[in-house]
Amino acid sequence: MKRCINMYENKYKNIGLTSSGDLEIFLNLIAALNEPLELFAIGGTAMVLKNIKESTKDIDFLTTEKYEKIKRMFNLAGLKEESPVKACNIWRLDGLRIDIFYDGFIMGIPFPEDWRKLSEHIKGIGKIRLNILNWYDLIITKISRSEKRDIEDIIAIIKSQKLDFNFLKERYYSIAETSLISDFDYKFEHLEAEYDKRKTN
Numbered sequence: 001m002k003r004c005i006n007m008y009e010n011k012y013k014n015i016g017l018t019s020s021g022d023l024e025i026f027l028n029l030i031a032a033l034n035e036p037l038e039l040f041a042i043g044g045t046a047m048v049l050k051n052i053k054e055s056t057k058d059i060d061f062l063t064t065e066k067y068e069k070i071k072r073m074f075n076l077a078g079l080k081e082e083s084p085v086k087a088c089n090i091w092r093l094d095g096l097r098i099d100i101f102y103d104g105f106i107m108g109i110p111f112p113e114d115w116r117k118l119s120e121h122i123k124g125i126g127k128i129r130l131n132i133l134n135w136y137d138l139i140i141t142k143i144s145r146s147e148k149r150d151i152e153d154i155i156a157i158i159k160s161q162k163l164d165f166n167f168l169k170e171r172y173y174s175i176a177e178t179s180l181i182s183d184f185d186y187k188f189e190h191l192e193a194e195y196d197k198r199k200t201n
Contacts, residue, residue: 017055020048022096026059029077029093031126037073038064040119040133042106042141047153049122049132052160058097062106062133064116070100106141108180112171135161136171143172143191144181151194158195165195 023045030037040063041049044056063070067086074081074091079098083090088107089100104111118134132138135157142150158165169188176184 018044018048018058018096019055023048023059026093026096026098027125027128027130030073031128033073033076034127035073036127036129037069038129038131040064040116040131041122042101042133042138044153046132046135046138047157049130050160052156053153058099060099060101062101062104065102067102074098107144109137109141109144109175110179111137112175135163136168139163139168140172140175143187144179144184146187146190151191154191155195155198 039061041060042062043060044053044058045060047053048056067084067089070089071081071084077093079091079093081090082092082097086102087105089102091098091100104115115134115137118136120132120134122130122132124130139154139157142154157163158168169192172184172188175181176188181187
């Protein structure tokens, strides 16, 4: 788990930022294979798709597909695998980094059974079904890391998507106690304090 979290440190990320144009290049390349694929954008990738931010460090997707299918498709598309670990499967397209997660499980967090039902379908690109992971579970993955930029992202998401903070808190604690989120009480209390501070400013 520590290794997976360490993979998110800046030294492992793209040197530059990833824009919506970079994202389109990747998706069109995979769509050209003409094979069904379901992807759920997470993290900054989801925020770029919804125009909440202009760029992100890399491309992050959760998929319902098996690792073997992703490996076959990505190899055909010319991507290079950097880490085969399913907890954080890393690929490269030239200088662009793509992280793939599997089985409704991200950074030690198993999502509730309704995670797909709550998620939002964005569009189809060829046979790719492009979705955004529901905002509540996406935020929970950011709370688990709780870097300064994560807190900023979370507050931007809550405001732009008009989320129910009480529902977020309830869902977070239903997951946190059985997940691998360290100091989970402290992390949510910190977010709550920052969120309340922004409401009063």
